[in-house]
Amino acid sequence: MKDKQTQPSSTEIQLFDDTLLYKRGDYWHMRVWLAKEGKYARFSLRTMKESVARERADDRRTEIKAMQLAGKKYFSLTAKQGVELYLKQRMKDVEAELIVIGRYKTIKTHLEHWLNFIDRDTKLKDLQISDCENYFHERRKSRKTEALKVSQTTIMNEQSTINAMMGWLYRQKETYIESFIFQKFKKIDKGDPSNRRPTFTDQEIEKIIKVLALYIHEPAQDKNDKNNLTKAIAGNYLGFSIMSGMRRGEMLQLRWSDIGFDRIQK
Numbered sequence: 473m474k475d476k477q478t479q480p481s482s483t484e485i486q487l488f489d490d491t492l493l494y495k496r497g498d499y500w501h502m503r504v505w506l507a508k509e510g511k512y513a514r515f516s517l518r519t520m521k522e523s524v525a526r527e528r529a530d531d532r533r534t535e536i537k538a539m540q541l542a543g544k545k546y547f548s549l550t551a552k553q554g555v556e557l558y559l560k561q562r563m564k565d566v567e568a569e570l571i572v573i574g575r576y577k578t579i580k581t582h583l584e585h586w587l588n589f590i591d592r593d594t595k596l597k598d599l600q601i602s603d604c605e606n607y608f609h610e611r612r613k614s615r616k617t618e619a620l621k622v623s624q625t626t627i628m629n630e631q632s633t634i635n636a637m638m639g640w641l642y643r644q645k646e647t648y649i650e651s652f653i654f655q656k657f658k659k660i661d662k663g664d665p666s667n668r669r670p671t672f673t674d675q676e677i678e679k680i681i682k683v684l685a686l687y688i689h690e691p692a693q694d695k696n697d698k699n700n701l702t703k704a705i706a707g708n709y710l711g712f713s714i715m716s717g718m719r720r721g722e723m724l725q726l727r728w729s730d731i732g733f734d735r736i737q738k
Contacts (some may be wrong), residue, residue, distance in 0.1 A: 485526075491533050493517075493525055500525030504533055506546055513546050548597035549646055551590050555583045557646070558637045574721035582633040585611065596647045604652035607631065624657055677714060684711050 483495035490505040500517045502525070513536060517528045536546055549557065562579055565571045589610050590603065611622050611630070635651040642650040672680070688707035691700030713723060 485522075487526065487529055488533065491529065493529050500529075502529040502532065504536055506536070506540075508540065509545060509547055511547060543645055544648070545597075545645060548595040550592060551587055551594045551596060551599075552592040554596045554641050554646060555587060555637070557644075558640055559583070561640065572721070572725075574725075579633050582630040583637060585630055586634050596641060599647060599649060599652075601649050601651070601653050604631075604634065605655055607634075607652075608655055608657070628657065672714075680714060681711065684714075 485493040487493050487502075490507070491502060493500060493502050495501070496516075498520050500519055500522065501515065502517055503512045503514045505512055515529075515532055517525045517532075519525050519528065539546060559576075559580055562571065562576055566573055566576050586604075586607075589607055590599075607630075608624075608627050611627050631652075631654045638647060638649065638651050641647045684707050688704050688711070691697070691703040691707075694700050709723070712718075713720075716723075718726075
């Protein structure tokens with residue numbers, strides 16, 4: 473694309489139809505029109521000599537043209553914009569009933585942690601394959617006490633989500649890398665109770681039900697008190713959770729129309 477000026481000044485040189493060399497102060501700069509992206513790419517050539525400026529401008533233009541031939545864009549989205557683009561696609565999956573809204577919210581939370589780590593304004597095309605090598609250390613440092621440390625399993629799930637997004641962005645030609653290399657984890661001892669979620673024993677369930685019965689009975693005597701009503705509903709919610717074994721996300725999706733009652737025959 474030719475420069476709009478019909479009569480360039482003495483400090484402007486039209487190298488090609490799409491490339492202009494110009495001076496700003498004592499130093500030479502250049503700009504290249506990128507038709508597919510609808511923008512100018514501008515560079516400082518860091519020289520006061522015209523001959524050196526011409527040579528560098530030619531080299532830079534060649535690099536850009538080679539990039540375009542390879543199907544790559546020069547301008548880059550930020551990490552924040554990349555996440556927004558990916559989440560928009562995943563919302564389409566929710567609408568198509570390929571994933572549930574709970575899964576979408578989990579993905580969104582995972583990627584929010586990644587943005588806090590990588591910096592929201594980082595350019596996607598500047599990302600390197602090793603940029604998330606210390607992700608585990610940083611996520612663990614985000615909690616001050618050992619008791620509240622993020623579990624290894626949680627971080628593994630986050631890393632899987634991050635690389636799923638990177639793979640999608642790579643296919644959209646928004647990144648130059650398809651995934652990150654994360655640091656390897658130590659093997660989890662699945663026999664250690666602290667590394668799994670064991671179910672309650674029958675004796676533990678009996679104790680919980682007795683406590684819940686009292687917890688529900690007392691506020692149920694005065695339902696006009698808003699706080700008592702909330703307490704009674706919460707107690708029944710916990711009781712149903714124990715009896716059904718359903719997860720929180722599953723229970724929140726329940727409607728009365730989903731529930732039926734069968735008479736117990738003696």
